[in-house]
Amino acid sequence: MGRAMFFMVQGPPPGMNYLARIREMGSKANPFFGLMGIEVEHAGEGEAIISMTVRPDMLNGEGWLQGGVFTALADEAMVLAIYSLIGPDDRIATITESTTFIGGSREGCLYALGKVVKKGRRVVFAEGEVRDGARAGPLLTRSTAAFAVRAGHRT
Template identity: 35%
Template sequence: MDLKALAEQVARAQPFTQHLGAEVVRVEGEEVEFALKVRPEFYQHLGVVHGGVISALLDNALTFAGGLALGPNVLTVEFKVNFLRPAKGERLRALGRVVHAGRRLAVVQGEAYSEEPEPRLIALAQGTISQV
């Protein structure tokens, strides 16, 4: 089974993910990477990317990683984001990976990067994904 193609299909079925323009970049093992092009409406008043955009990208990466371990019908139960520095640049990437998976829950971690022009770590996240 082509997991990247499956992840792309699920991402295309999510209107909010499509609205953001987020796309699946890589699916490998228990890791999923998403990326999006930064648009002017993503900025907040200080000229950096709004934390909600970064959080949404991380949520996708974490949830899709959890889905690799638990199956495609999953939802985020909770997640926490630590913002490390303001996001600048034309593109953001988020990587999600499974730390531990049981039968119904998976603990996942993620990293978000801003490409400005060199990748810079901008946020870390951890969450719990549940099978529905």
């Protein structure tokens, strides 16, 4: 029987949202970033770019990057794009998300680009893309999502 690993992530201090914590604390603010080796390249004005190097332990039995990794990478890029536009005490939760798989990857660096399409008071719509090797490299996945905004929420 394997051992479970638990990470304690404290709630944000008042006035500091997820993006601010990522900028200040790096992967300590999100243990998943450390686990996957995700780096934030840019986040601001409703857009975000993150990158990650594909490792052998991320591949499926056929030798391709597992699909959930693409989805998670696009999701995080969309989330950072949204947090660049909302208030410091606002929080978001995914309502729906869909990913279309266009290509695959076995190795190298992937870039995820997240962009806010429409920001309402309670719902934000975003798009995410994962590209191979460069920000303008071959398109591998395209995601769309809707997120609920909880204004002024304190944890």
